[in-house]
Amino acid sequence: MNPSAAPASYLDDGHTLRSWLFTTDHKRIAILYIGAITFFFFVGGFAAFLIRYNLLSPKGLIGSAETYNRLFSMHGILMVWFFLVPAVPVTLGNFLAPLMLGARDLAFPRLNLLSWYLFMVAGVVALYAVVGGGVDTGWTFYTPLTSFYSKGHVIAAVVAIFIAGFSSIATGLNFIVTIHKLRAPGMTWYRMPVFLWSLYATSVILVLATPVLAMTLLLLAFERIFGIGVFDPKIGGDPLLFQHLFWFYSHPAVYVMILPGFGVISEIIPAFSRKELFGYKFVVWASIAIAVIGFLVWGHHMFVAGTSLFSALVFSLLSYMVAVPSAIKVFNWIGTMHKGYIHFDAPMLYAIGFIGLFTTGGLTGLFLAALAADVHLTQTYFVVAHFHYVMVGGMVSAYFAGIHFWWPKMTGRLYPEMWGRAGAIIIFVGFNLTFFPQFLLGYLGMPRRYFAYPQHFEALNLLSSAGALTLAVGYILPLGYLTWSLFYGERASANPWGATGLEWTTPSPPPTENFAVTPIVTEEPYQYRQAETVNHE
Amino acid sequence: MNGYLPSATVEGREVDFLILALVLVSCAVLALVFGLILLYVVRYRADSGVYRGAPGRKTWRFEISWTAATLAVFFVLFIWGGDLYVRLFQPPADALQIYVIGKQWMWKVEHQGGQREINALHVPINRPIQLVMTSEDVIHDFSIPAFRIKHDVLPGRYESLWFQVETPGTYELFCTQLCGVGHYSMSGEVVAMSQPEFETWLAGGAAPGQREDMAAAGKALFTAHGCSGCHGEGGVGGSPATTGVSAPALAGLLGRSVKLQTGATVTADEKFIRDCLLTPDKMPIAGYPQIMPSFSGQISEENVLRLIAYIKSLKSGSRT
């Protein structure tokens, strides 16, 4: 493929600020989103860094419990709603969905731009809450602490999340309609790449669950501002009601965070094994099963909260059920590698890291779903380690894997491979060093959200903080070499990895209209013809 | 750490056993996953000439087998964890009750004999202890890692937690539900001692002379707040002939089923008594006019507990 013969790329379609801020091109909006979430990732990461700094000493190094509580609250809020929930859908999803479908754009390009603006407004409000002093309620906003006792900018934080929610809903809606309506001729449902299925499942959750969060936050705001008793028993409310509503959103939301990651991994493993995805239909339906069952397990966050024994038993059983499809996926990825021709480029290293870390995170979910074990482990660092393994070890690794994999497509440049591999390995090591000790701390009883702690937890905390430093290096590294590659990276061909999928049939970077001629799909995805692609380098 | 490993309670050791099983299952799965990945990346790396054969086709056999295997293991874990959990949260009937109130940021404990302590809990060993816990403000959580047990402490409710300590010693007590700025400082210790030592401790302590038995203190409150004016001295119940109004008898109330005017039947527990006291209009008892005033805002959490202790102490033949 000769790039110079292709029509002008989307990057060259206007160089003014205006041409970016008023664009309705899904590819440019994806780039805008990448800028935004990268910013929030590093702000949230900075908070995490200060948290780990504080915990270097049992007495707490930053000197103020109030500041500490604000740091972890801000860290959680920014990372969950301004990085993890949007991360893959609005960046890779936005960029790739139309390309993978063989479409010109998303179904509602202007709605797409509107969701970006909503997201930015939400982000500004969140930053206002942070700069104005922050909140100290944790990302979970439990009542009546949040509705009555807490000082700080609760309302601003709640409004920020409320607005971000509308951005999520608009994005989800856009993907659902796009996938239903804009598939290229011949692109049947079972010919869609798994990434699109994941995006679809994610969007359904976003559209169904986010309104519940919006209502919950509204009720919280009503109680706090007008003293209407909903959650505070002193004025006739029910404190557990908040937890039910919050987790009814937030458990499905954890799958919003991970499902797109599953999608990314399901693209990368076949591409670098030069082999068809093992058990395509099982992987696809596992995503759908997760999206459905994920709505029925929220009570597992409340095993010691004062719900009935019977409800605890039901939620425990259902939590095990939701873990089954995740296990199926892991086995299918490994099955894909069997008898493949495995290449070790950075995306694949991230993907393999993902499998290891996600599996560890998922397995520790089994501890927390086993009722009696949860009683001991809940509210401790064990839970913190569990969800960081799935969300950071899993999801963030998947995001990085995807960014590296599609970087040539998005930017038209190759990133420096050696640096990419080094980054993947440093992140894997740093991650384990940071979070593995937290499993032990949790088992030994160290509560989460403690500004200061008993002396005997010190050694493991030191290890964890040392890991955080390594991890920080690992995350800053890609920021450096990816930026470098934008200017000095080698030009990329249309399909530098030899991967299947419509997005690789158009030039890198793609032209504004994506495809010169609408592609026609004639075969299943992942048709890697091993003998052809492997020429024994 | 004496008493942490092995856990100071029998149930704690059972929890540890479950956790150990989970660790073993996890290690087995991780060994399988990492082992296969390692095997494949070495054996099937792109430049290895190993023969791959024709691609396999019948994937569903594998899918069915690993799904079934996963389900089977999960089911065992579910039953195991669930069975133990149910035992962890069902206190034996003969447990020694101790009252706990959480507030920002301290734990207040009151024993039946009226002995009070702050951020500390003294208990005898080899005897089931049941904590009856409530909060004055936000949600707290009473957690004793060495016993592998914890439970949230909610405002407006009585939650209960029980344990039986085997190993005497001093154990860490934490609040494990974020409750505000001082959350991290809301910790203390649980001191488990032999029965004779415990009795000495109960008898000693600060100003034993001024201490009043919880039930006795409750009795005084029962008169002072005018409860006896309707329910009769000793809570025997009132009728137009005796107290001027008909009011239900309170003796032997705990554990009895009570019919409400709504038609519902509830079992009288601590929370029921509390609700009758603070929001009587929500608890209209069948057969009586709803004339009881609300004492909301007039009685502290401690005094509510003392009144409950008093009502519990009233024995009656009508108990079912």
Ligand code: HEM
């Ligand atoms: C594989 C199956 C999984 C199971 C069985 C599972 C189980 C659980 C359970 C029972 C809890 C509650 C722990 C407690 O509070 O005591 C929990 C917490 C959590 N899990 Fe998972 N989990 C799984 C996977 C995931 C995934 C994939 C994610 C996200 C990508 C995730 C994110 C979280 C988060 C964020 C929390 C804690 C929230 C908080 O309290 O702040 N989990 N998990």
Ligand SMILES: [Cu+2]
């Ligand atoms: Cu959950």
